[in-house]
Amino acid sequence: MRAVPPGAARPRSHRAQRSVIDQLGLDRLVPVLDTDGATTRRFGVLSLPSTFFIDRDGLIRHVELGGPLSDAQIRQGLAKAR
Numbered sequence: 001m002r003a004v005p006p007g008a009a010r011p012r013s014h015r016a017q018r019s020v021i022d023q024l025g026l027d028r029l030v031p032v033l034d035t036d037g038a039t040t041r042r043f044g045v046l047s048l049p050s051t052f053f054i055d056r057d058g059l060i061r062h063v064e065l066g067g068p069l070s071d072a073q074i075r076q077g078l079a080k081a082r
Helices: 014-023 038-043 071-081
Strands: 002-004 050-054 060-065
Touching (some): 050 071
16 A cells, blocks of 8 residues: 655655654555655645545545544545555
């Protein structure tokens, strides 16, 4: 599963993204680093933070706007993306 973690639409370091994923115990996720804004444009991000839960076929299954996300919101998004 690929993930666009909170704040991924803003350019930031891979280390910072990995830290968020590690803190949440989501060790099977692959972060997407949007250094050139292509992901922001592709997903039509209009506000930050925006978190997208994407299934293995690349389909957006759930979107959360705003943040920080609660554990329940993250679990709900992950369940929809499975």
